[in-house]
Amino acid sequence: MAERTLAIIKPDAVKKKAAGKIIQRIEEEGFTISALKMLHITKEEAEGFYAVHKDKPFFNSVTDFMSSGPIIVMILEGESAINHWRRVMGKTDPAMAEPGTLRHSYGFDIQFNGMHGSDAPETATFEIGYFFKDE
Numbered sequence: 001m002a003e004r005t006l007a008i009i010k011p012d013a014v015k016k017k018a019a020g021k022i023i024q025r026i027e028e029e030g031f032t033i034s035a036l037k038m039l040h041i042t043k044e045e046a047e048g049f050y051a052v053h054k055d056k057p058f059f060n061s062v063t064d065f066m067s068s069g070p071i072i073v074m075i076l077e078g079e080s081a082i083n084h085w086r087r088v089m090g091k092t093d094p095a096m097a098e099p100g101t102l103r104h105s106y107g108f109d110i111q112f113n114g115m116h117g118s119d120a121p122e123t124a125t126f127e128i129g130y131f132f133k134d135e
């Protein structure tokens with residue numbers, strides 16, 4: 001079933017100039033990029049985005065990280081896009097991610113892991129609305 005997911009190239013991957021290679025992989029995987037923008041979110045916006053993690057020990061540090069520099073947010077469209085994109089990213093911790101996944105190639109550690117993907121249809125709807133209010 002055609003589906004939409006929110007993908008983010010995180011500040012670490014933008015900083016290390018991996019964005020082009022990540023977008024190339026997205027296209028090679030057959031996704032349609034139906035929206036894309038670069039922005040630098042505030043700490044408060046990062047807290048709103050990661051609100052589901054507000055009670056986790058890493059909440060403060062991950063929201064500092066996500067607001068530390070420019071990010072690229074995209075709506076990806078395709079067959080089972082949510083799971084497809086999560087497979088291409090690989091496991092949250094790059095040390096556990098399979099060779100060939102983007103986090104294996106471009107992630108540094110469990111926090112500085114290069115990119116984000118929605119994890120379910122409900123979170124995809126929330127996250128797309130969070131960054132693309134007009135769409």
Ligand code: ATP
Binds near residue numbers: 053
């Ligand atoms: P994302 O939601 O960014 O796609 P994910 O779904 O694989 O990643 P989550 O459990 O939702 O992982 O965690 C959200 C983000 O918080 C992670 O991608 C990572 O940047 C950071 N994070 C997760 N676990 C830890 C941890 N133990 N220590 C530090 N940062 C963490």
Ligand code: MG
Binds near residue numbers: 117119
């Ligand atoms: Mg997640």
